[in-house]
Amino acid sequence: MDRTPKNLILAYVLCVALGLVGAHRFYLGHRALGVVYPVLTVAGLASAPWGIGFVFGGIVILLCLLDLVRLPGLVRRADGGLN
Numbered sequence: 001m002d003r004t005p006k007n008l009i010l011a012y013v014l015c016v017a018l019g020l021v022g023a024h025r026f027y028l029g030h031r032a033l034g035v036v037y038p039v040l041t042v043a044g045l046a047s048a049p050w051g052i053g054f055v056f057g058g059i060v061i062l063l064c065l066l067d068l069v070r071l072p073g074l075v076r077r078a079d080g081g082l083n
Contacts, residue, residue: 006078011071019064024071028078037063 006028015024022037037060044056067074 003080006075008072008075011075012068015064015067015071019067020060024067028074030074 011024011027014027018024020037020041022034025031025034025037040056040060040063044053044060047053047056
């Protein structure tokens with residue numbers, strides 16, 4: 001496990017710029033959740049022609065927005081903090 005301190009600013013940049021592929025989750029060491037983001041993104045893009053892509057896209061966008069709010073706590077937890 002990577003024990004280097006995580007940078008909150010970098011986590012925000014990754015979430016905003018590459019959030020749909022879960023880059024911020026991989027950065028914080030959450031590999032399982034990091035895989036969920038690109039899977040949902042690809043599923044949304046693949047199912048867009050049938051008109052249901054917005055469901056998967058909406059889920060991944062909602063997850064990214066929630067992560068924007070939760071990032072300070074997620075960074076603290078990745079650094080070994082209690083909160």
